[in-house]
Amino acid sequence: KNEVEQSPQNLTAQEGEFITINCSYSVGISALHWLQQHPGGGIVSLFMLSSGKKKHGRLIATINIQEKHSSLHITASHPRDSAVYICAVGKRGAQKLVFGQGTRLTINP
Amino acid sequence: DTEVTQTPKHLVMGMTNKKSLKCEQHMGHRAMYWYKQKAKKPPELMFVYSYEKLSINESVPSRFSPECPNSSLLNLHLHALQPEDSALYLCASSQDLGQRYGYTFGSGTRLTVV
Numbered sequence: 001k002n003e004v005e006q007s008p009q010n011l012t013a014q015e016g017e018f019i020t021i022n023c024s025y026s027v028g029i030s031a032l033h034w035l036q037q038h039p040g041g042g043i044v045s046l047f048m049l050s051s052g053k054k055k056h057g058r059l060i061a062t063i064n065i066q067e068k069h070s071s072l073h074i075t076a077s078h079p080r081d082s083a084v085y086i087c088a089v090g091k092r093g094a095q096k097l098v099f100g101q102g103t104r105l106t107i108n109p
Numbered sequence: 110d111t112e113v114t115q116t117p118k119h120l121v122m123g124m125t126n127k128k129s130l131k132c133e134q135h136m137g138h139r140a141m142y143w144y145k146q147k148a149k150k151p152p153e154l155m156f157v158y159s160y161e162k163l164s165i166n167e168s169v170p171s172r173f174s175p176e177c178p179n180s181s182l183l184n185l186h187l188h189a190l191q192p193e194d195s196a197l198y199l200c201a202s203s204q205d206l207g208q209r210y211g212y213t214f215g216s217g218t219r220l221t222v223v
Contacts, residue, residue, distance in 0.1 A: 035214075040219070042199060
């Protein structure tokens with residue numbers, strides 16, 4: 001079993017819909033990262049979380065340390081939000097990130 | 110400057126060629142990383158440099174040779190690659206090692222080995 005699991009693997013929605021992507025992990029962590037990758041492109045860091053909730057524009061990320069679970073929400077989704085969203089965790093005591101398999105999001109106009 | 114710049118963006122090389130990938134950042138970050146990403150897979154860590162010294166080598170074949178000539182620059186020298194080495198190579202940096210710091214990624218070099 002992967003140490004970081006994301007769901008769903010693929011998500012298609014209509015423009016304007018509220019989007020939720022989930023991430024569960026099974027290890028002790030120092031921080032959790034949400035990353036965005038457009039097709040063929042580099043990776044953009046969206047959030048780094050160790051507790052609570054963060055908001056940036058239409059994006060909201062939450063984390064529940066006790067339940068080892070994080071969610072990424074997109075409000076008023078837009079076709080430009082179409083990308084792969086990757087959850088990655090920094091394992092406590094380790095020097096590298098552990099990545100989830102990614103969620104491929106497609107927003108149709 | 111809040112970017113990690115990678116050059117070239119695309120590279121096609123033969124199996125007998127020698128080429129280099131370059132990564133540059135001017136954020137004063139002291140940790141720099143090379144990742145390899147195959148299509149529809151998450152990135153895989155290759156190397157980590159901390160204060161210009163190699164800190165982690167994830168058992169990468171010797172045909173990949175990293176170099177960190179100064180705190181702003183990270184190179185990946187390529188020699189005698191195989192077609193299965195074709196992938197997106199991503200560079201990243203962080204303020205320091207450890208999990209208290211965020212990461213900044215470059216846009217990658219798409220490598221095709223023919």
